[in-house]
Amino acid sequence: MPQASTGGEIARRQRLERLRAMLERHRGGGGGGPQRFVPTGVAGLDAVLPRGGLPGGAVTEVLSAFDGVGAMTLAFRAAMAAAEGTRAVVVVDTRGDLYPPAVWRLGVAVDGLIVVRVRRPAAVVWVVDQALRCSGVGAVVAPIDRLDEAASRRLQLAAESCDGLGLLIRPAARRGRSFAAVQMCVEPVGVELSGGESTGLNGRYAGSGNALIQGGRPGLGVFPVRLCRVTLLKVREGMPAGPFLISLDDETGVGALLSVSGDRPAEGGGSVARRVSA
Amino acid sequence: MVVADRAGVTRVVVPDAGAVALGIHEGMTLAEARALCGAGRPLGVRQQSPESDRAALENLAIWADRFSPCVHLEGEDTLLLDLGGCQRLFPDEDALLRQIITGLGERGYTTRGAMADTPGGAWALAHAHPCERIVAPPGQVIAALAPLPAAALRIDEGTVATLAALGVQTIEALLHLPRASLASRLGGALVHRLDQALGDAPELLTPFRARPLLKSGVCIGRATDRHDVLREALERVLAAFCEQLDQRVAGVRQLFVVFEGPPELRQRPVTLEVNTSRATRSAEHLRRLLLALLDDLRLPFGAAGVRLWARHVEPLDGVQQELFGTGESRAGEVAELVDRLAARLGSAAVVRPRPASDHQPEQAYAYEPATEGGEKSADRIENVELRIENEKQGIRKREGVRGKRKVRSEKSEPRIENEAGRAHRPFSILDSQFSLPASDFVKRPLRLLRRPVAVPVVVVVPEGPPSRFEWEKVREVVVDALGPERVETGWWRGRHVRRDYFRVLCASGRRCWLFRERETGGWYVHGWFD
Numbered sequence A: 001m002p003q004a005s006t007g008g009e010i011a012r013r014q015r016l017e018r019l020r021a022m023l024e025r026h027r028g029g030g031g032g033g034p035q036r037f038v039p040t041g042v043a044g045l046d047a048v049l050p051r052g053g054l055p056g057g058a059v060t061e062v063l064s065a066f067d068g069v070g071a072m073t074l075a076f077r078a079a080m081a082a083a084e085g086t087r088a089v090v091v092v093d094t095r096g097d098l099y100p101p102a103v104w105r106l107g108v109a110v111d112g113l114i115v116v117r118v119r120r121p122a123a124v125v126w127v128v129d130q131a132l133r134c135s136g137v138g139a140v141v142a143p144i145d146r147l148d149e150a151a152s153r154r155l156q157l158a159a160e161s162c163d164g165l166g167l168l169i170r171p172a173a174r175r176g177r178s179f180a181a182v183q184m185c186v187e188p189v190g191v192e193l194s195g196g197e198s199t200g201l202n203g204r205y206a207g208s209g210n211a212l213i214q215g216g217r218p219g220l221g222v223f224p225v226r227l228c229r230v231t232l233l234k235v236r237e238g239m240p241a242g243p244f245l246i247s248l249d250d251e252t253g254v255g256a257l258l259s260v261s262g263d264r265p266a267e268g269g270g271s272v273a274r275r276v277s278a
Numbered sequence B: 001m002v003v004a005d006r007a008g009v010t011r012v013v014v015p016d017a018g019a020v021a022l023g024i025h026e027g028m029t030l031a032e033a034r035a036l037c038g039a040g041r042p043l044g045v046r047q048q049s050p051e052s053d054r055a056a057l058e059n060l061a062i063w064a065d066r067f068s069p070c071v072h073l074e075g076e077d078t079l080l081l082d083l084g085g086c087q088r089l090f091p092d093e094d095a096l097l098r099q100i101i102t103g104l105g106e107r108g109y110t111t112r113g114a115m116a117d118t119p120g121g122a123w124a125l126a127h128a129h130p131c132e133r134i135v136a137p138p139g140q141v142i143a144a145l146a147p148l149p150a151a152a153l154r155i156d157e158g159t160v161a162t163l164a165a166l167g168v169q170t171i172e173a174l175l176h177l178p179r180a181s182l183a184s185r186l187g188g189a190l191v192h193r194l195d196q197a198l199g200d201a202p203e204l205l206t207p208f209r210a211r212p213l214l215k216s217g218v219c220i221g222r223a224t225d226r227h228d229v230l231r232e233a234l235e236r237v238l239a240a241f242c243e244q245l246d247q248r249v250a251g252v253r254q255l256f257v258v259f260e261g262p263p264e265l266r267q268r269p270v271t272l273e274v275n276t277s278r279a280t281r282s283a284e285h286l287r288r289l290l291l292a293l294l295d296d297l298r299l300p301f302g303a304a305g306v307r308l309w310a311r312h313v314e315p316l317d318g319v320q321q322e323l324f325g326t327g328e329s330r331a332g333e334v335a336e337l338v339d340r341l342a343a344r345l346g347s348a349a350v351v352r353p354r355p356a357s358d359h360q361p362e363q364a365y366a367y368e369p370a371t372e373g374g375e376k377s378a379d380r381i382e383n384v385e386l387r388i389e390n391e392k393q394g395i396r397k398r399e400g401v402r403g404k405r406k407v408r409s410e411k412s413e414p415r416i417e418n419e420a421g422r423a424h425r426p427f428s429i430l431d432s433q434f435s436l437p438a439s440d441f442v443k444r445p446l447r448l449l450r451r452p453v454a455v456p457v458v459v460v461v462p463e464g465p466p467s468r469f470e471w472e473k474v475r476e477v478v479v480d481a482l483g484p485e486r487v488e489t490g491w492w493r494g495r496h497v498r499r500d501y502f503r504v505l506c507a508s509g510r511r512c513w514l515f516r517e518r519e520t521g522g523w524y525v526h527g528w529f530d
Helices: A007-027 A043-048 A071-083 A100-106 A121-132 A149-160 A270-277 B017-022 B030-037 B050-066 B093-106 B119-128 B141-145 B157-166 B171-176 B179-186 B188-198 B227-248 B283-295 B328-345 B378-393
Strands: A058-064 A088-092 A113-116 A137-143 A165-171 A182-188 A212-214 A225-235 A241-249 A255-259 B002-006 B009-014 B070-074 B078-082 B111-116 B133-135 B214-224 B250-260 B270-280 B303-310 B313-315 B350-355 B365-369 B406-411 B447-454 B457-459 B466-471 B474-489 B497-506 B511-517 B523-528
Touching: A043 A241, A043 A255, A058 A071, A058 A149, A071 A088, A071 A100, A071 A137, A071 A165, A071 A182, A071 A225, A088 A121, A100 A113, A100 B350, A113 B328, A121 A137, A121 A149, A121 A165, A121 B328, A137 B328, A149 A165, B009 B030, B017 B030, B050 B070, B050 B078, B050 B093, B078 B119, B093 B111, B093 B133, B111 B119, B119 B141, B119 B188, B141 B188, B157 B179, B171 B188, B179 B188, B214 B227, B227 B250, B227 B283, B227 B303, B250 B283, B270 B283, B270 B328, B283 B328, B328 B350, B466 B511, B466 B523, B474 B511
Parallel strands: A058 A165, A058 A182, A088 A113, A088 A137, A137 A165, B111 B133
Antiparallel strands: A113 B350, A182 A225, A225 A241, A241 A255, B002 B009, B070 B078, B078 B406, B111 B406, B214 B303, B250 B270, B250 B303, B250 B313, B350 B365, B447 B523, B457 B466, B466 B474, B474 B497, B497 B511, B511 B523
């Protein structure tokens, strides 16, 4: 963000940088290389996160309100960016319902996906621990229900030994103290119908984004664009922020930040709505 | 039932008893066999694997070592034992042959055996004589061989056909032909075989020597099941083992750890198998794998000895460790991770998905075990006990050579150890064989339920998406839907799948993948676009 640069400002920023570097050294993280930051793929969200992305060598918790919201999509997009095409992505399948073709469609390399099928929580924690310590693994994605503090700390330490990205997907009801570096809550965005109707489709179902729902204009959140509300509950080196309204386009894979306040952009909100309705 | 692919067509090689009862015979194509079997009846099919057949034969040769010091592998299914000089130990030849056949029968093999003065004669009697067990009295091999067909002399089919055309059916008739002209008309090979069978020409039998095993072991003074003692013993054994590997500049992919009980208790030793996806001789890596195994180990007895052995070693050059891991060493690290996970959780738990060409969503991928270590066969474990038994029997003395008596046994129903049908590729994400662009995959939900769940729906438009449905006691109102996508497939699997899929957006913001089963009209939830 461009600011008025006076001498005092520059000195202040330099001091902040020095303090930040000192803090990092004290924390002693990193696996022998510069810490990397993995973009989530949603441009606006990356701008809000400190250093432009999720921290590698740390655990990010994605809290999801319920299924079908979009938490796993976000997690896999980050995992794909972390894998950089050459490293493996380890997915822990606790519920037995992972669908690999959908993961491939998101862009994860076909050959780079390893799926570990375990159910017992203790085994899941062990698997994530081992995978995070491996330098050939770019990201680990694991849905975990219960995670006590000791296990959370253990996973964070394991992540710090290398620069892999740990992504734990947990139910939002479990938000609480955690040792994760970033905690992100993903909530659904309800879709309203025009005219206060709530009885359904009225016969239009071959929709492709043109369903006339909001007063004659293409509505937000219908196919192929999905909306979700993301709140950053905890960010290391940053302030909690949000909720942000994010749109993800299924067809093009483009993610965009729609509004910083979490509300819908106003009717007729120029470029934003047009981008969505393209 | 064993099948093999020949010239692009899969044919039956060995049908089992049930298959034979149905009328399936050797040489039939698989499609015919399936048709004979009938719909709905499962047909067990295994691919023929010459490697595992050979390995099984070698194991039998090791087992037969107790009868003779010289055991020769002939062809794919024959063992030739040289019993010259063993008369003092086995005075009754018929009983010996019976013992051998019974012993092989206990291992699950149907055997035909014969004993004769010459190896050729024994081979011929075992293959062609109507009896399953025959002993030709010493000196009377010609009389025994006379009624057998000429093909039993191990000659090629062309010569057999020529002989048949000439009207020579049996060996007796062959013997009547003038010798001088046999060589020039039918080839010297036939004459040579004939002489070998009759004892006029020598036949050399090379004894089978199993490849030297790599092993190391340690004895624990007092039987114990304390983990720290076992761990110490294992580390020492591993150090000695890795030293041997270093000396040979070789690596292993399959390792056996044997815990033996105190000898006076005569308990079966417990054997654990460790597979790695790549040949390794890294002591650190093997140590981590073995200690992971030790954590879950429950011994029924106190261990008095720990042994480590490996059958196959591969040449493995030293790899220079790089300072910053890139590329190759990263792939090696991932392989080690996979080994560790699989050692603890089982190789079925650590898998890699592969795309499969199928329209039915749940069949569009397949999981492959991520490790591709050695064959997991019961035969390998059995071999351990074999070795232990053999060592315990010690060295038997053979004295004198008084004539040569051969015993020959044939194995007719090979026991199938494993399905070696899939080729395993070494793990590498650098040169991906599957470099499919993301757009090749149709939009599918990230979470697909293993079985579609029936849900009550309210449908306003016939043939259209539902307008409401209920999932886990929550009523969802459908706001928008994309579809229908019709999937009709699977009729060759016996269950025809005809579904209309809809991508549905609910008022609460969730996105769901529903389908309507066209035959029954029922609605199911199949997945979530999470």
